Amino acid sequence: METSILFIETEIVPPPITLPSREIGACVEFYGIVRELENEQPLKALEYSVYEPMASQQLARIFDDLSAPHPVRAIVFIHRLGVVPVGEASLFIRIFSAHRSEALAFCSAAIDRMKRHVPIWKRAVLDRVRV
Amino acid sequence: METSILFIETEIVPPPITLPSREIGACVEFYGIVRELENEQPLKALEYSVYEPMASQQLARIFDDLSAPHPVRAIVFIHRLGVVPVGEASLFIRIFSAHRSEALAFCSAAIDRMKRHVPIWKRAVLDRVRV
Amino acid sequence: MLLTLLAFSIAQDQLGFREREIECNTTETPRAILARIAPTLDPTSMRVAVDCEYHDWDTPIGTARELALIPPVSGG
Amino acid sequence: MLLTLLAFSIAQDQLGFREREIECNTTETPRAILARIAPTLDPTSMRVAVDCEYHDWDTPIGTARELALIPPVSGG
Numbered sequence: 434m435e436t437s438i439l440f441i442e443t444e445i446v447p448p449p450i451t452l453p454s455r456e457i458g459a460c461v462e463f464y465g466i467v468r469e470l471e472n473e474q475p476l477k478a479l480e481y482s483v484y485e486p487m488a489s490q491q492l493a494r495i496f497d498d499l500s501a502p503h504p505v506r507a508i509v510f511i512h513r514l515g516v517v518p519v520g521e522a523s524l525f526i527r528i529f530s531a532h533r534s535e536a537l538a539f540c541s542a543a544i545d546r547m548k549r550h551v552p553i554w555k556r557a558v559l560d561r562v563r564v
Numbered sequence: 565m566e567t568s569i570l571f572i573e574t575e576i577v578p579p580p581i582t583l584p585s586r587e588i589g590a591c592v593e594f595y596g597i598v599r600e601l602e603n604e605q606p607l608k609a610l611e612y613s614v615y616e617p618m619a620s621q622q623l624a625r626i627f628d629d630l631s632a633p634h635p636v637r638a639i640v641f642i643h644r645l646g647v648v649p650v651g652e653a654s655l656f657i658r659i660f661s662a663h664r665s666e667a668l669a670f671c672s673a674a675i676d677r678m679k680r681h682v683p684i685w686k687r688a689v690l691d692r693v694r695v
Numbered sequence: 696m697l698l699t700l701l702a703f704s705i706a707q708d709q710l711g712f713r714e715r716e717i718e719c720n721t722t723e724t725p726r727a728i729l730a731r732i733a734p735t736l737d738p739t740s741m742r743v744a745v746d747c748e749y750h751d752w753d754t755p756i757g758t759a760r761e762l763a764l765i766p767p768v769s770g771g
Numbered sequence: 772m773l774l775t776l777l778a779f780s781i782a783q784d785q786l787g788f789r790e791r792e793i794e795c796n797t798t799e800t801p802r803a804i805l806a807r808i809a810p811t812l813d814p815t816s817m818r819v820a821v822d823c824e825y826h827d828w829d830t831p832i833g834t835a836r837e838l839a840l841i842p843p844v845s846g847g
Contacts (some may be wrong), residue, residue: 455600457648461671462593465847467660469586481846484779484839488825488846506621512846519586524847531599533771537672544664544847550821552839553846554780596771615703615763618747619770627754643770655771675771683744683763684770685704 434500435507438489442515445522452529453507459533461540465524467517477558478518484552488512495546503532503539510543516558523555565631566638569620573646583660584638590664592671596655598648608689609649615683619643626677634670635663636669641674647689654686696720699761700732706764709736725762726752741766772796775837776808782840785812801838802828817842 435453446479450460467479473518507525517523530536547553566584581591598610627639640658648654657674661667680686698719702710710733725743729736729752743750744763754762756762778786788810795804800806801819805812805828818841819826825841832838 450595452597452651457597457651458599460589460593460595460597460653461596463664463668464581464591464593465664466583466588466591468589482779483846484777484820484823484841485577487820487839490823520583520588520589533594533596533675534672537594537668542664548844548847550825550844551777551846552841552844554842555845555847556780597719606734613704614770615701615744615747615765618744621747647733679768679771681749681768682770683765683768685766686771687704 437509439511445525457529461536463526463527464522467519469519478516479555480516488551491551501552503535505539518556568640570642576656588660590667591660592667594657595653600650609647610686611647612645622682636670670678701763702720722755777839780842782842798831
């Protein structure tokens with residue numbers, strides 16, 4: 434399983450799709466996008482921070498754990514840091530697998546676990562505050 | 565719910581992502597890709613055909629039905645027709661929703677129903693046959 | 696009444712055509728039409744659609760314009 | 772032994788620093804270290820990590836190099 438884990442300060446640009454083999458039948462991509470309303474407050478942006486060595490290690494382990502029930506061939510994970518304005522992606526995940534069900538289940542489970550265990554934090558940048 | 569359903573004879577190029585509102589929190593994309601091995605035969609390509617008016621109508625109904633349990637904001641559906649070589653996408657789906665779980669569940673259920681009910685057919689183009 | 700009969704995928708292979716105009720009446724069922732046009736074709740191996748909607752083999756076609764033979768689908 | 776104490780997000784706000792070197796010994800637990808450095812901070816509101824692994828508040832840190840205070844995470 435090829436895994437790429439990246440934290441970047443700039444706008445997320447998905448890398449070009451290159452298939453890891455001729456046995457790939459499914460590619461699932463997920464963008465997590467900053468919404469204007471969170472807890473009923475109008476946001477201007479979210480500001481993300483990370484404990485990067487631990488986050489990378491936790492993500493690698495989550496991906497590894499999930500590959501047993503949901504065998505996939507390759508994963509690209511990109512999380513943006515710093516200020517992410519409403520309407521832009523804070524998270525991008527791409528998963529390649531032979532069949533669609535594994536990639537979809539993996540994607541869903543990976544995000545769930547990330548949200549519970551991976552040391553990344555967001556903070557609201559409210560509309561009245563100048564970013 | 566904005567819905568776009570397209571059947572094309574050429575390589576699938578996903579349209580640029582334009583968010584339908586500032587309340588979109590998730591974008592899920594699915595590529596169905598032609599694999600080399602299907603039923604243990606080495607393929608060169610798959611050839612797709614469609615009963616287009618019925619397929620479009622069925623897909624619109626499937627999307628509409630699924631939007632009750634899985635409310636999503638917009639759907640882009642593109643299915644390629646004719647010969648699709650190994651390693652290229654035969655199917656592209658993009659789904660926008662407020663939260664990830666709806667988009668992921670919608671995507672999975674929409675593909676399942678399409679595969680059971682939508683009049684699209686594939687035919688193997690074997691390796692020994694010249695495309 | 697004139698009806699367009701459409702045959703896709705293996706149904707097209709078996710019938711040797713994709714589309715044909717046939718003469719029918721409103722009380723005929725898809726099963727009866729198929730038996731008349733292609734007696735060797737097995738209706739249990741496929742579904743039938745009338746005016747772009749899946750239809751029962753034994754329900755008369757009424758004033759339909761189009762009847763389509765739908766072998767097992769395989770999109771995706 | 773010198774340990775790097777890291778504080779993220781609201782833990783950083785509450786402590787007023789992100790990173791500090793502190794003197795510890797191998798038998799100390801994260802709970803004891805926190806009580807010594809920031810007696811007002813409530814360990815039940817956060818998790819603790821030792822050398823990039825989640826750790827029990829009451830298990831001694833041993834020869835760890837880094838201890839991190841992990842308030843509820845919110846990535847995605």
